Amino acid sequence: MYLRAAEGPFAPYFRGMLDDPNSLNLLYPDRLKKSWADAAEEVASFHNFTEDQKARSRELLAEADQWADYWFHAPANAQDVNKYLHDLRAAMLAERDPKALSYERERADEARKALEADRKKLAEPVIARTDALMGAIQGLATPEQKERGEYRPRTTFLDVANVLTMYGLIAMGACLILGLFTPFSALCAATFLGMIYLSMPPWPGVPEPTKVEGHYFIVSKNLIELIACLLIAATPSAHWVGLDALLFGARRRRRLARREGLAGDESALDGREPLVATRS
Numbered sequence: 001m002y003l004r005a006a007e008g009p010f011a012p013y014f015r016g017m018l019d020d021p022n023s024l025n026l027l028y029p030d031r032l033k034k035s036w037a038d039a040a041e042e043v044a045s046f047h048n049f050t051e052d053q054k055a056r057s058r059e060l061l062a063e064a065d066q067w068a069d070y071w072f073h074a075p076a077n078a079q080d081v082n083k084y085l086h087d088l089r090a091a092m093l094a095e096r097d098p099k100a101l102s103y104e105r106e107r108a109d110e111a112r113k114a115l116e117a118d119r120k121k122l123a124e125p126v127i128a129r130t131d132a133l134m135g136a137i138q139g140l141a142t143p144e145q146k147e148r149g150e151y152r153p154r155t156t157f158l159d160v161a162n163v164l165t166m167y168g169l170i171a172m173g174a175c176l177i178l179g180l181f182t183p184f185s186a187l188c189a190a191t192f193l194g195m196i197y198l199s200m201p202p203w204p205g206v207p208e209p210t211k212v213e214g215h216y217f218i219v220s221k222n223l224i225e226l227i228a229c230l231l232i233a234a235t236p237s238a239h240w241v242g243l244d245a246l247l248f249g250a251r252r253r254r255r256l257a258r259r260e261g262l263a264g265d266e267s268a269l270d271g272r273e274p275l276v277a278t279r280s
Contacts, residue, residue, distance in 0.1 A: 022088055022115075023123045027081050029072050032126065033065050036133060042153065043137050047145040057137050064133045071125065084118045087111060098205055102215075168192070176232075179242010186233035193226040 025031045040057050043049075049057065071077055094100050094108035138151065172192070175185035202216035238244035239252045 023119050026123050026126045027085070029068050032068055036061060036064055036130065039134060039153075040137050043134070043151055046151045047141040047148065049140065049145075053140045056140055060133060060136050064129060067129055080118070080122060084115065084122060087118075088115055091115060179238060179244050182238040182242060182244050183233045186229045190226050190229035190233065193222050193229065197222040197226060
C-alpha cells in the first residue's frame with residue numbers, strides 16, 4: 001500500500017526510510033544530509049578507503065550539501081515543499097480523527113491522490129542527486145578494493161519481513177490450492193490474517209483505515225477468511241482430497257479407524273467380517 005521513499009537505482013541507501021511513505025526524510029534538509037553522510041561512511045568502511053579517498057568523499061558530500069541548501073532555499077521549491085507538508089498534515093488529521101464523517105474521509109482520500117503526485121515531483125530531483133552522489137563515492141574505490149565485492153547496505157528487519165511475507169503468502173496459497181500440509185498451511189494463513197485484522201481493526205472508536213473497500217463493523221473480510229482457515233484446519237478434509245490424501249491419506253484413515261474402535265481389525269478396514277472367537 002505504501003511506496004518507497006526512494007525509488008532510484010540507489011534506493012537501498014535509504015535503508016531506515018522505507019517506512020516513510022510520505023518521503024518526509026527526503027524533504028527535510030537535516031535528515032537528508034544525515035542519510036548521505038551515513039551512507040558515505042558505510043561505503044568508506046566497506047571498501048576500506050584511504051585517507052585521500054575519505055577526503056575526496058567528504059568533498060563530494062560538501063558539494064551535495066551545498067546543492068541541498070540551494071534546492072531547499074529556492075523560492076519555488078520552498079513554497080512547494082511547505083504546501084505539500086501543510087496539505088499532508090491536514091489529510092493525516094482527517095484520516096486519524098475517529099469522529100470524522102464519511103465525506104471528510106472521502107475528501108482526505110482524494111487529497112492523498114493529489115499529494116502522491118506532489119510527493120513524486122518533489123522527491124525526484126533529490127533521489128537523482130542521491131544517485132549521483134553515491135555513484136561518485138563508490139567510483140572512488142580502486143579495482144583492488146572492489147575485489148571484495150559490491151557494497152550492499154545492511155539488511156534491516158523490514159527487508160526480512162518483506163521477504164517472509166512475499167514467499168510466505170506464495171507458499172501458503174500454493175499448499176492450500178494443492179491440498180499439501182493443509183492443516184498447517186491453514187493455521188499459518190489464519191495467523192497472518194489475524195495480524196492483518198488487528199493492524200486495521202474495524203472496531204467502534206478506532207479510526208477507519210483509508211483505502212479499504214466498504215465499511216465494516218467488527219466483522220471484516222479478513223475475519224471471515226480467518227474463520228474459514230480455522231475451519232479448514234479443524235476438519236479432516238485432507239484425508240480425502242488433495243496431495244495430502246495421496247501421500248498421507250491411507251495412514252490417516254487407518255489412524256482414524258483405530259480411534260473409532262477398529263484397532264487390530266485389518267479385515268474390518270478391508271470390508272470383510274472379522275472372525276469372532278467363541279468358547280466351547
